[in-house]
Amino acid sequence: MSKRNPEYDFVWCPGCGDFGVRRALEFALQDYITEHEKPHSHNVIVAGIGCSGNMVHLIEGDQPFGIHGIHGRTLPIALGIKSSRPDLNTVIVAGDGDFLSIGAEHIGPAAQRNLDVTCVIMDNGVYGLTKGQSSPTSDIGMITTSTPHGKIEVPVSPLNHYLTVGVSYIASYYSSKPKILAKFIKEAMDHRGFSIVHVQSPCTTYNDTYDLLKGKPREGIPGLAWDIPDDHDPNDLSCALNLIQKPGIPLGLIYKMEGKTLEDRQQEIRNKVSEKTVESTLSEYLI
């Protein structure tokens, strides 16, 4: 895959935010491998369905393992991988539709498990791949192909949602500064527990929000994105909740809490309950 297959079906549109996210992910994967002295084959990318999920086929350089499954099911697939192979660095790449609409039912359970996987969510406020329908993060009133008269629901607040269901690492950023984004993705990989890096990744074709995010400083128009102040305490849940009530898109680490992971608790059971051979289990049924 390092050499692009000319038969390959998919390319991102020029300017798509996912390009920047890809660079950030490549940096983070490389850093992780170098620091942990593991081969690239220990990275596994679990991809959602959408323009964003196609990331798994577009990574350049040394190739990680990948699985490109079905729409909305990255978290349960990652559960299967991580709970059976805790040694693997398991990273989800998915869009706002995949993760927060069809796949939303899996976020809560993954948080309660504190499943040690990293999610890189590319939020463009629209369904890109299916050509511009409204998504859970589209604004109310937004005109899309499926809401020609304006969207009639209020948008979900992903960060609020993650915090309240108990996700143990939450960062928010945008696609335009891959080097800094990479730092958060790598930190999320190193975090023991369920981590989400929620990235504003504009869709140049159906919902171009670059200007909105950055504003036009020279014309005095402020952007939606704002830096999280240095004195924010990410280890404090109420601070984190307060922080994200401020309108716009915060940039930086919002919340981080160390705690036991699913693997830790599973290991506690293994330590407590003695292992049985198949033969001894079978013998329990002897007449």
Next chain:
Amino acid sequence: MQKKDFVIRFAGEGGQGLVTSADALARAATSAGYFTQTFSTFPSQIMGGPASSQVRISTSPVLSSGDGVDVLVALNQYAYDHHEQDLVENGVTIYNAEEYTLPDGGNYFGIKADEIAKSTGNARAANMVTIGAVANLIDFSLTEVDNFIKKRFNRGRDNDSEIIRANIQSVRLGAEVASQSGFSVGKLDNPVKPDYEQIMVTGNSAISLGALSAGLDYYVGYPISPATTILVWMENNLIGSNKFAYQVSSEIESINAIIGAGYAGKKAMTATAGPGIALMSEGLGLAWMAEIPLVVVDVQRGGPATGLPTKSEQSDLFACMHPAHGDVKIPILAPGSVEECFYAAALAVNWAERYQGPVILMSEMAQADRGENIPKPNLDKIKVESRNVYSGDNGFKRYQSWDGTNELTPMPIPGGSGAYVANGSEHDEIGDTTHLPIHHIRLTERRFNKLKLLDGAHYEIENENSQLIISPWGSSKGPSREAYERLLDDNYDIGWIYSVALNPIPEEVFEALKKSKCVLVPELNYQGQWSSLLRQDGIKAQSIIKYDGTPFKPGELVKEITNIFDTVRKK
């Protein structure tokens, strides 16, 4: 009168120890050398509600729950009213005289089990009073019941001997009541004690044990009757380093988690019933498309939707064989006895590894919870097939064309060499998405060609040149086999073809079916699902259907089949 087998049914309300009584009698009988099969019907409610549990005791392996009831223990009037018609001629009812009375003159007598048990000093031994009475009616050795009691209550506690004494006394007092009633339903032939070790298991435990014996590493599930007992079993027994058993939050999570585990190199399984199969269908398509080894067990119940959660039906065959959209035909193993459940589950795990894809094992409510004594499987003889793992250089083409003439390409495992993308979109050799016709043709053929690797499932072919062939599938095997043997004894020109594998059908079985003039398929669904699939393959098959939520009785089948013989003859 000497008899080969008896059916004893305990009927009353859930929570009255019906299952415990049937199980105790079954265990006493198996220790004495008999073959037994228990069968229970449960209400959907948690507490109370009409329920029954029965045991069939025989001198030869028990194939079905039988036609009628020889001894009915009816703990309340409702139970008597609803089960009395199942009694055979000369069958006897023991009624609960503490609860109700019946007018003089019938084939019944009352017993005050609670009162009698109390008189022994152990109020909890009431079911032993009844068992004593039953033992007397079928002339079953009380010493064998005593032996069972001694084994059951020898728990290393101070009061063991007191409990044993009271239970044995209860049995005697119960037997005494029965003896005074003057009734008898005959005497069991003496058993021929098997000279091999036996285990007593339910169908669902046999499936669990079978999968474990083939090296299962990973199990997740979501509770649903009648598959829940497999989840509970795994949580208790699939423990150890690199093992994982876990309750997830839906069947959508189940299937996708075992896809993840299978992809990551593990032998992974889940179990569910029809509603779960429905939720898993997209995931099963992904496993087929991306070629991920895994096993899904479907313990069928009445459907569709929530349907009949505690009743028998074999109506998921269409849904299991073609669960996903698109061009798919999932391999199916459908064991037809508790013993076959064990071996089919082991084979399912092996098949998944061998052809690198999903396998469905189909069982059914009536087979899930019923207990049977079967020969203890010899683990040394269970073939454990391990995955052919890729270990060459990077740049491996996992999804090469494959026509079945050489060895199937190995599978890279994360952490090892040959990184690739397991892709649910159509792909090229290395797993990149493509819509080009050449790749869809190539890989569709590869996926179907791989089915050729799947052999080794049990089948039976007897008298295949007969006028009529009886060919059941899954849990209808037992009653069909009993009917077949009775018809043979009556000199009917009838043959038998049976296969645990429904997809792919073993070649010998397919040829035999193809040659048959008339194949009769007993199955528990309205549409005649298996016969219609057989007809698609040019086999002259028709179904004998039943869809009332209960399994076939051998006598019913004998009647239906003799009717068919009559019509054929008249033509």
